[in-house]
Amino acid sequence: MKSPVTNTVSSALGVDRESTLMLRADEYVARARPWPGEPGTVQLVTVEQSAPPTEVVARWVEELREAGVQRIRTGALGPSVRPPYLECGFTVRQELALLAHELIGVRASVVPCESLLLQRGRRADLVALSIVDRRAFGPLWAMDVAGIADACNATPHHRLRVAFEGAEIVGFAVSGRAGRNSYLQRLAVDPSHQGKGIGRALTQDALRWARRHRCTGMLVNTHVENETALGLYRSLGFEELAYRLMVLERGLR
Numbered sequence: 001m002k003s004p005v006t007n008t009v010s011s012a013l014g015v016d017r018e019s020t021l022m023l024r025a026d027e028y029v030a031r032a033r034p035w036p037g038e039p040g041t042v043q044l045v046t047v048e049q050s051a052p053p054t055e056v057v058a059r060w061v062e063e064l065r066e067a068g069v070q071r072i073r074t075g076a077l078g079p080s081v082r083p084p085y086l087e088c089g090f091t092v093r094q095e096l097a098l099l100a101h102e103l104i105g106v107r108a109s110v111v112p113c114e115s116l117l118l119q120r121g122r123r124a125d126l127v128a129l130s131i132v133d134r135r136a137f138g139p140l141w142a143m144d145v146a147g148i149a150d151a152c153n154a155t156p157h158h159r160l161r162v163a164f165e166g167a168e169i170v171g172f173a174v175s176g177r178a179g180r181n182s183y184l185q186r187l188a189v190d191p192s193h194q195g196k197g198i199g200r201a202l203t204q205d206a207l208r209w210a211r212r213h214r215c216t217g218m219l220v221n222t223h224v225e226n227e228t229a230l231g232l233y234r235s236l237g238f239e240e241l242a243y244r245l246m247v248l249e250r251g252l253r
């Protein structure tokens with residue numbers, strides 16, 4: 001294997017100035033983006049689906065350390081891609097349940113009240129969506145505008161559905177399709193509007209969309225202790241899979 005080469009596309013900008021670092025080694029590519037609201041922390045996400053080997057992860061860790069990064073956090077990793085990170089000193093930060101729906105018996109989305117409207121999201125909505133996301137998930141796990149855009153671009157096709165209560169944006173869902181597989185990538189309802197059926201309507205809308213496009217399954221993940229989301233997904237026919245995803249992290253001090 002050739003020695004990994006990092007192409008710091010925007011290294012001149014520095015991590016502390018909201019830049020994204022592109023890390024490359026042979027066919028492996030990863031993006032390290034500042035974690036919103038946590039200076040010095042980056043999220044490391046591989047761009048290709050392939051899992052980098054230990055020596056590549058180790059090299060990226062060193063390059064990020066040299067770039068002044070203090071903490072690296074991964075995306076949600078499945079069991080087969082975790083070992084190289086664990087071998088490089090990463091530990092489990094968050095455990096996520098993975099649930100699957102076979103898209104059988106999907107019902108029409110029931111909009112819970114007349115004043116609620118589900119509409120296609122636009123680029124201009126992204127700032128408002130990031131505010132809803134932050135209120136729903138809290139500052140540590142919130143997605144900023146770039147994160148929501150990433151969730152939309154993670155698959156060849158996506159659906160961004162926004163829930164309006166009058167003129168106010170009160171929730172949204174990002175769903176994605178790749179071939180016959182579909183994913184509920186993000187779901188958030190503003191805390192002041194939770195418990196009114198909006199999350200259910202958005203999830204049913206996502207399931208219907210995937211079904212309409214002849215997908216054979218939908219996956220969603222959520223924190224193992226998120227009883228509200230787990231209750232919602234189970235009540236709509238999702239079933240928990242045997243294995244879990246994990247967000248790993250490593251401090252670099």
Ligand SMILES: CC(C)(COP(=O)(O)OP(=O)(O)OC[C@H]1O[C@@H](n2cnc3c(N)ncnc32)[C@H](O)[C@@H]1OP(=O)(O)O)[C@@H](O)C(=O)NCCC(=O)NCCS
Binds near residue numbers: 190193195197198199
């Ligand atoms: C999860 C979330 C999207 C649900 O949205 P919501 O609009 O509040 O949910 P709904 O009003 O549609 O309720 C849907 C179902 O959730 C479940 N639910 C709600 N509160 C619950 C609780 N405290 N415990 C268990 N299940 C609960 C129920 O099944 C409920 O259906 P029911 O009212 O018919 O019993 C919302 O709470 C949220 O944004 N949470 C923070 C972000 C998040 O966790 N996103 C999804 C996981 S990645």
